[in-house]
Amino acid sequence: MCRMSDQTPEPSGRLLVSGCDVLRVPPEGECEILPAHDIVVVDGAIEDVRPAGDPAAVPGADVVDGRGLLAVPGLVNAHTHSPMVLMRGAAEDVTVEGWFNDRVWPMESNLTPDDVRAGALLACAEMIRSGVTTFADHYFFAERIADAVAETGLRADIAPTYFSSGGAAALEGTVKFAEAWHGGAGGRVTVSLGPHAPYTVHDDDLRTLAGHARRLGLRMHIHAAENLEQTRAGLERRGITPIRMLHETGVLEAGALIAHGCGIVEEDLPLLAEYAATTAVACCPKVYLKHALSPLTPVRELLDAGVTVAVGTDGAAGHNTLDVWEALRLLALTQKQAVGDATWMTVSDTLRLAMRGGARALGLHDRIGALEPGMRADIVLVDQSGPHCRPLHDPRAALVYSTRASDVRTVVVDGRVLMRDGRLLTVDEPALLAEAEARVARVLDTSHGRAVQHYDP
């Protein structure tokens, strides 16, 4: 195994990111660039963001030289299944049904806890390299994902995937995981309850889990109205939309992160608006295009209803990467086209959706999503000096439309440096790559004919 440390890392005492430009993402209006600023971090939190001064003014600080770099809030991947990196590229050019029934759910029946751990570690390495500091995960063997997060220093909200086919033991396991890990890893791990979807989890189980969520003060993370066909199927079979099922089972009341929502229809909007303060929808546009879905998540209507929208990658078996730059760019591009308005989903609105929206979607807006005093220090330094960003008129536009994951140089989470000038500090990358490769043939073998579920929403 490639575990480098068995201890939850302590945030360092003092950190000074010196002389960087800083992206300011206000709650409304245009984003701004604060030129040549220092970010002072104490005990994992941002103490000050101020014009650059003498580094000696912060005695004893670990100094990260940010000159020539742009500091942005760490990206949030608002919906993923991190261990699915093991299936990257193994389910191409298939329908949604074929993707679930012929590829992914058969492959997932092979997974062991150690596979999940190896996949999660690889995913963490990819996300750190890409400037993703927080992710909302939804998967099996959630303890192993939590271990990977604790070890690598990332921040995550982890929902253990629950199918009703798992029965009472699985449901109890979900609740036990939540009790054990919510607030774990020095506060970097939070837990949501994760019924898979209204079409794989019975109403009774949804009610029970919603009750646990309210009791424990947790949010819920669930796939719902993933496409219009699911909404139509819900209306035909049960006379209500998947969103209304979430309402009737208490999921919306508990506070929900809804994955995809491409099938959210007009009649769902008043219902979502009622719970707007605690409801969010994660939009993962690359997988919608790849699966030939239309319509896409109705982002404009959701935002108009006051519902939070954030951006995610979904798992790498569909998205192929965990690259949130790619995802946020595609969100802007596809939403402009979907709405037929090139002046909409502006550069500033896209950055706000990805950063502040991502934080709020996970219920973490009091901690992350902006580089401001009092926030946890999740800071990404981006290098926009490459020819693909130059000349650099507008660093904000470059973030949305030119910047690549490979432009990320340094990543700080909770005040701890996880990558420094391209070097991963908490991950033994060659070891974990080798370990992931060694597991692949077994994970991809579907000759047994088993599957974790059958897709028939």
Place this chain on the structure above:
Amino acid sequence: MCRMSDQTPEPSGRLLVSGCDVLRVPPEGECEILPAHDIVVVDGAIEDVRPAGDPAAVPGADVVDGRGLLAVPGLVNAHTHSPMVLMRGAAEDVTVEGWFNDRVWPMESNLTPDDVRAGALLACAEMIRSGVTTFADHYFFAERIADAVAETGLRADIAPTYFSSGGAAALEGTVKFAEAWHGGAGGRVTVSLGPHAPYTVHDDDLRTLAGHARRLGLRMHIHAAENLEQTRAGLERRGITPIRMLHETGVLEAGALIAHGCGIVEEDLPLLAEYAATTAVACCPKVYLKHALSPLTPVRELLDAGVTVAVGTDGAAGHNTLDVWEALRLLALTQKQAVGDATWMTVSDTLRLAMRGGARALGLHDRIGALEPGMRADIVLVDQSGPHCRPLHDPRAALVYSTRASDVRTVVVDGRVLMRDGRLLTVDEPALLAEAEARVARVLDTSHGRAVQHYDP
């Protein structure tokens, strides 16, 4: 200026790219990976692609160690305006009309020949870094672009942009440029005639240019049916579609690379099919999404009609990068969604469209687009060892859905190494970046109220 050599570089005598995996893109069917092969290059052409052997078997060769890397045919950017990198990020969140009339055409009225040269050099640097070895350019001051291509070692088909407002002198200049540069830079530069569009060039001028093209054995490169509104406007104002205008003026007969074609309608297809052997359409999906266009280029219908389709970036004032990886990925994604078929535009078909289609779109399919004996040696070595590509089940899927421009390590054009393990060999990158930045404020100043054209198709 950052000119490093006043001589057109000679292809080296012998080059051996040793031990790489090789992407084979057949005219039909699945792409394949040939593991651990040598590519032998003599006088700029590929002499052999064979299982890896002893490098000493090619005496006197410059050896590029390709072990652990994947060799792919150099990418083709089938439609761009390379010097527009100077306007990168300077026209965001605007309508098509606003983009032309308030931003780009006013800015372009500022351009000097030296600006164009600086922009083209920066574009060449970006494209070499991205693994783009050939581009179809369409711009003003074409001589300066040709100079940049000759100097940096890239391959390009250059069309000098012509508006009828330029008058007879401009038209003559176009023809003179073609006579001077077609086949120049050791064959790396070819010329197409470049009337801007049916809505900015009179029929008489289109006829005259088509006549010159036939006389000189050149192709034509023109914007047409860029969106459905242009097609509707053509039908309303003149009773015919833009594609039929190209037919009636002899442009299709001369052989045309049509940029965009999102407004190609059903009645155009038989006409295009008639000229299928010499007609191509360049699809640039990022700019269509960004400008909220719908429908997109009807790629399936064009391919069914036998018309070549290739992928391009358009200029960086819309696309923000010249990244053909990004463009080909978006082509696959958007076409799956547009057609409503996730099983279409497969990984292999996407690679074939980008590589063989790109070569054919520029009339260069006898020279480039595949790594086969007899082809010119335009070779890109890609590193798929990063965590975002791993585990690596399927390098072909990784090329389309995971690989980034920054994964390109080494680039060979016409047998000459232009980038070696990330180091540019024909470009003084810091100097040209500084020069581009120094020109920007003047280029972006639109306070004068001038413009090169007014958009009213």
